[in-house]
Amino acid sequence: MSDVPTRGPETAGSEPLLKLSGLEQVFDTGKGEVPAVGGVDLEVRPGKVLCLVGESGCGKTTTARAAAGLTKPTGGTVAFRGKDVSRMSSAERLAYRRAVQFIHQDPYAALNPTRTVFSTLTAGLRRHKQVRSKAEAREKAGELLRLVDLTPPESYLDSYPHQLSGGQRQRVNVARSLAMNPELLICDESTSMLDVSIRVSLLNTLGKLRDELDVGFLFITHDLAVAKYFAWDGEIAVMYLGKVVEHGPTPEVIGNPQHPYTKALIGAVCEPDPDLARANRAASELRSADIPSLTALPSGCAFHPRCPAYEPGLCDDAEPPLIRFGGRPAAPGAAGGRRLACHVVSRDHGRSPSDDPAESALGSGSPRGAAWSA
Amino acid sequence: MLESAAVSTADTAAAPAPEARQSALGQIWTGLTRSPAGFIGSLLVLAIVLFSFVGPLLIDQHNPTDVSKIWLSPSAEHWLGTQYEGKDTFKILVNSGAEPIWVGALAAVMAVFVAVTLGSIAGYFRGRIDSILLQLTDVTVTIPQFLLMLAVVAFFENIPPWGIALVVGSTMWAFLFRSIRAQVMSLKEREFVEAARLQDLGAARIVFREILPNMAGFIFVNFVIAVNQAIYAIVGLYVLGLMPSGTPNWGLMIHISWRDNFYLNPTTLPYVIAPLVMIVLFTIGLVTMGRGLDQALNPRLRER
Numbered sequence: 125m126s127d128v129p130t131r132g133p134e135t136a137g138s139e140p141l142l143k144l145s146g147l148e149q150v151f152d153t154g155k156g157e158v159p160a161v162g163g164v165d166l167e168v169r170p171g172k173v174l175c176l177v178g179e180s181g182c183g184k185t186t187t188a189r190a191a192a193g194l195t196k197p198t199g200g201t202v203a204f205r206g207k208d209v210s211r212m213s214s215a216e217r218l219a220y221r222r223a224v225q226f227i228h229q230d231p232y233a234a235l236n237p238t239r240t241v242f243s244t245l246t247a248g249l250r251r252h253k254q255v256r257s258k259a260e261a262r263e264k265a266g267e268l269l270r271l272v273d274l275t276p277p278e279s280y281l282d283s284y285p286h287q288l289s290g291g292q293r294q295r296v297n298v299a300r301s302l303a304m305n306p307e308l309l310i311c312d313e314s315t316s317m318l319d320v321s322i323r324v325s326l327l328n329t330l331g332k333l334r335d336e337l338d339v340g341f342l343f344i345t346h347d348l349a350v351a352k353y354f355a356w357d358g359e360i361a362v363m364y365l366g367k368v369v370e371h372g373p374t375p376e377v378i379g380n381p382q383h384p385y386t387k388a389l390i391g392a393v394c395e396p397d398p399d400l401a402r403a404n405r406a407a408s409e410l411r412s413a414d415i416p417s418l419t420a421l422p423s424g425c426a427f428h429p430r431c432p433a434y435e436p437g438l439c440d441d442a443e444p445p446l447i448r449f450g451g452r453p454a455a456p457g458a459a460g461g462r463r464l465a466c467h468v469v470s471r472d473h474g475r476s477p478s479d480d481p482a483e484s485a486l487g488s489g490s491p492r493g494a495a496w497s498a
Numbered sequence: 499m500l501e502s503a504a505v506s507t508a509d510t511a512a513a514p515a516p517e518a519r520q521s522a523l524g525q526i527w528t529g530l531t532r533s534p535a536g537f538i539g540s541l542l543v544l545a546i547v548l549f550s551f552v553g554p555l556l557i558d559q560h561n562p563t564d565v566s567k568i569w570l571s572p573s574a575e576h577w578l579g580t581q582y583e584g585k586d587t588f589k590i591l592v593n594s595g596a597e598p599i600w601v602g603a604l605a606a607v608m609a610v611f612v613a614v615t616l617g618s619i620a621g622y623f624r625g626r627i628d629s630i631l632l633q634l635t636d637v638t639v640t641i642p643q644f645l646l647m648l649a650v651v652a653f654f655e656n657i658p659p660w661g662i663a664l665v666v667g668s669t670m671w672a673f674l675f676r677s678i679r680a681q682v683m684s685l686k687e688r689e690f691v692e693a694a695r696l697q698d699l700g701a702a703r704i705v706f707r708e709i710l711p712n713m714a715g716f717i718f719v720n721f722v723i724a725v726n727q728a729i730y731a732i733v734g735l736y737v738l739g740l741m742p743s744g745t746p747n748w749g750l751m752i753h754i755s756w757r758d759n760f761y762l763n764p765t766t767l768p769y770v771i772a773p774l775v776m777i778v779l780f781t782i783g784l785v786t787m788g789r790g791l792d793q794a795l796n797p798r799l800r801e802r
Contacts, residue, residue, distance in 0.1 A: 194692065221698050233689040238711040238796075247707070248697035297693070304697060 139206060140167035141308050141340045142191060142224070148199030149186050158418045160186040162366040163200065165446070168308060171338040173358030175351040175374065177389065181415065183366040184344045185312050191342055192226040192310045193217075204308075222252075225301035229313040231293035235285040241296050242281040245269070248303050268299040273329050291322035295329065302333070308340045309333070315350060327354050348393050352378050362386045365418060365426045368446055372462030382449060382464050382473075384433045425467065433468050442467075449473065528794070536790015542783030546776060550595025561589045569765045578768040582758055591772045593746040598729050599780075601663045605731075606724035608667035609674060614717060616671075617678030618705045622686055631675070638672035647731060651740045659745075662735070666728045674720050681716065685709045715792035722788035726781055733777060748773035 149161040161183040168174045176184045190197040193209055202209045204220045212220060228234040235244055245265040246255065255261040266277035272295040274280050285293055294314060301309060311330070315323040331354065333339050341358070345351050351360055352374060360378070361371040362385065370383040381387045388410050395401040412430045416422050422429050428439040449464035464470060531537050564584035572579045578587035620628040650665045651657055657665075685691065686709060694708045710717070735741050736749025737756070755770035 192696070194696075218698065221696070226692075226696050228689045228693065230689060234693050236690040236694075236708055236712070238714070239708075247694065247699055247703075251697070251699050251703060300693065300697070 139169075141170050141205065142168040142342065143203040143206075144187070144191060144200065145203065146200035147187060147190055147197050147202065149183070149190055149195065150198045156419050159421070160366055160418060161190070161197075164363075164366075164368055166361055166368065166371070168340045168342050170307065170340045171334060173334060173341040173343055173355040175343045175345060175355035175358065175360045176363060177345055177348060177351050177360060178363035179346060179389075179415065181418070182363045184346075184363055186366075187363070188226070188310050188312045188342060188344050192224055193221065194226065222304040223307040224310065225304055225306040225308070226310045226312065227294075227297050227301055227314040230317055231290050231297055232285070232317075234297050235293055237285055240282050240284055241265070241269075241288075244285075244296065245300050245303055248300070264303075265299075268302055269296075271302055271333070272296075272299045273325075274299070289322075291318050291326060294318060294326055298326075298329070298333075302337075306339060308342065310342045310344075312344045313346070314343075316345065316347065323350065324353070330354065348378065348389055362389065365416065365421060367426065367465065368463070369427065369465045370463070371446070372449075376462060382462070382469050383466050384431050384469075385427050388430075388432075425465075433466075435468055438467050444470070533790050533793055535786045536793065539783045539786025539788075539790060542779055543787050546595060546780045546783065547599060549592065550599055553592040554596065557589055557592055559589070559593075561585045569763065571765050572768055578772055579765065581769050582754065582766075587769050587772065590746050590751065591776070594748050594751055594773060595776060597659055597745050597747050598732050598749065601659045601666075601732050602725045602729035604660060604663040605666040605670065605728035606721055608663065609670040609724050609728075610717065610721045612667070613671040613674035613678055613720075614710070617675045618682050618710065620675075621679040621682030622701065622705050622709070624683075628679075631679075635672040635675050638669070641669065643669040644731070644734070647735060648738075648740065651735055656742050662732055662741075663728070666731045670724055670727060674724070677720070678713070678717070681713050682709055685712055711795075714795040718791045718795060719788040722784045722791075726784055729777065729780070733773075748777055 144164055144166045147161055147164040148159070151158045151160055164183075164187055166174060166176075166187075176187060178184050186195070189195045191202055193202070196210070204212075204224065207216060207220075209217070209220060239247075242262060242265050245268055246261040249255045249264055250261060255264055262281065265281055269275070269277035269280055274292060274295050280288070280292070280296070285296070288296065294317075297314075298309075309330075315326055318326060327350065330341070334341055341354075343351070343354060345354075355374045358374055359372060360374045361368045362377070362383065363369065364385050370377060370381070370386045377386060378390065381390050409432055410430045411432060411434065414430070416426060416429060422440065424438075424440040424442055425431070425444050428434050431439065434440075444465045444467045446463050446465040447470065449462045449470065562585070564580075567576075567580045567584035568582060570576055570580040570584075576586050576588065578591065581587050581590065616631055620631045646669055647662075647665055651662070654661065682705070686704075691704060691708055694704045699708070732741075733747075733749035733752070736747050737752045739753050739757070741747075741749070751773045752770055755766055758766060760766040760770045
């Protein structure tokens with residue numbers, strides 16, 4: 125995109141692009157109410173990455189869809205540039221709709237099979253009268269394809285989606301969202317259906333957009349390796365059963381996980397070194413592999429039935445709030461440094477602040493892991 | 499991301515073979531010619547349409563009543579023999595196709611247009627308008643089509659052909675409405691529709707440019723079926739002798755043969771078999787052409 129829109133002076137990172145406050149989404153199903161997301165507070169800043177990780181069904185996608193305005197949250201607010209999305213005027217809503225783009229997980233389903241790449245890419249441009257002639261539209265579509273490293277564009281413009289590979293299709297999806305000059309891209313597992321080699325190259329392309337166009341990212345993934353690779357300069361929020369249980373700068377969360385659930389996730393990443401692998405496994409052995417049902421959440425900390433650090437009487441009694449963790453000041457630009465929702469780790473950390481927090485958490489273990497910040 | 503330039507070409511290296519850009523007509527043509535059955539079907543339809551619309555211009559329209567030539571067998575002079583007034587059967591056959599075909603096509607166009615428009619609106623927007631339209635089709639499908647046609651035709655004497663088309667079309671739209679609505683409801687949940695909504699393309703564009711093209715084959719096949727049904731209905735009305743016997747018509751030919759007890763007189767057979775053969779060939783042609791069109795309009799099938 126040659127004409128990156130001029131953005132406000134607040135791009136410096138002072139004001140969050142997107143702010144989720146107490147976001148709740150309850151689905152009313154025939155079998156009762158399912159609280160898919162129960163109170164999530166997160167922020168994304170321009171040019172920064174916030175990675176949302178967690179296992180299937182933990183509410184990552186629901187959070188992302190609410191943030192993109194695809195669903196209306198049942199509680200809490202989504203604010204874009206400080207404005208509550210539900211209270212926007214129609215003009216503001218239009219601007220938000222274009223500034224926040226969503227990239228789907230499935231590159232096969234997200235492209236209309238009856239339209240060519242050119243037609244898909246320029247539908248929005250033509251609709252919003254941003255191009256005047258067909259030649260200009262082709263020119264613009266070519267630019268978009270070059271941005272996502274599909275070159276030469278001429279060999280792709282007249283292709284139908286079924287003629288492209290998965291990676292190429294996902295690049296077309298990204299290019300389409302860039303046509304709207306977005307300020308925030310919400311990627312919902314956008315790389316999970318691609319081959320590993322292609323995944324890295326797409327991540328590199330996305331990273332280029334982040335660095336060059338100052339696009340903010342809300343990046344949803346279940347793959348910690350992807351999160352680590354893509355969000356190293358950003359933040360990670362770990363979700364469990366609809367709540368954020370740990371949140372902080374990526375290097376700290378990956379390198380020094382505090383919540384037992386985060387530790388379990390990291391322990392589950394394949395480790396080629398057998399000694400390390402054994403140590404990881406020992407440190408993160410869960411008591412149960414069953415994920416509780418959202419309709420019957422465990423009392424207290426929702427993670428306690430599986431948690432290796434579980435302490436009866438403490439963990440199954442009250443929900444641990446998502447509170448600031450550690451004495452260190454927040455990382456520059458980050459919302460509030462690290463946050464953690466675990467009774468046990470917080471208590472032990474308070475007791476022995478000089479200790480390495482990771483050690484103490486492991487030693488005394490009965491965290492109640494779910495983030496009940498609502 | 500230093501090595502990004504090197505890695506990012508990994509999945510872009512295999513660019514698809516540049517495909518010659520085809521016009522829409524060209525695509526339909528290749529689609530039709532790809533499947534031999536579809537091609538033959540199209541030729542059949544084209545032949546009968548030409549026979550019925552261009553044929554009357556080419557033949558000598560002078561076809562006098564001649565009492566000395568009643569019910570002659572086929573001969574070089576009279577290819578299909580003569581009918582009860584001594585008129586040439588072949589000339590009558592040439593003149594008989596136009597009305598059923600254009601009335602049937604008009605009825606089908608009306609039915610498909612109404613069904614597609616209302617079905618898309620109901621399926622995409624749901625809500626109140628959907629329930630109202632659904633109730634309306636509930637009522638419509640419970641009315642026996644042919645009885646309604648009989649009643650209308652009996653009530654309005656000398657009903658013009660376009661009036662027949664209107665009556666036939668208005669009884670045919672409800673079923674198609676339901677299938678279109680169901681398909682739109684399923685397609686609108688697909689991710690590419692959501693992506694179009696994120697691009698703020700507007701409801702009309704999403705319905706007509708994103709969703710409906712995915713059903714083009716289905717709509718065309720249904721259009722073809724509707725033409726067929728409408729022709730049956732119109733011919734049926736003529737066969738029953740409920741329509742004014744002005745213009746020559748396949749149905750009228752069958753009606754007259756029936757009235758004159760063709761089953762007792764083998765020489766009258768060409769007069770009843772000829773229109774039947776035309777109807778059957780036209781039906782077969784339409785159905786096979788519909789299959790070919792389905793392929794022509796689906797980019798995925800088009801490739802093979």
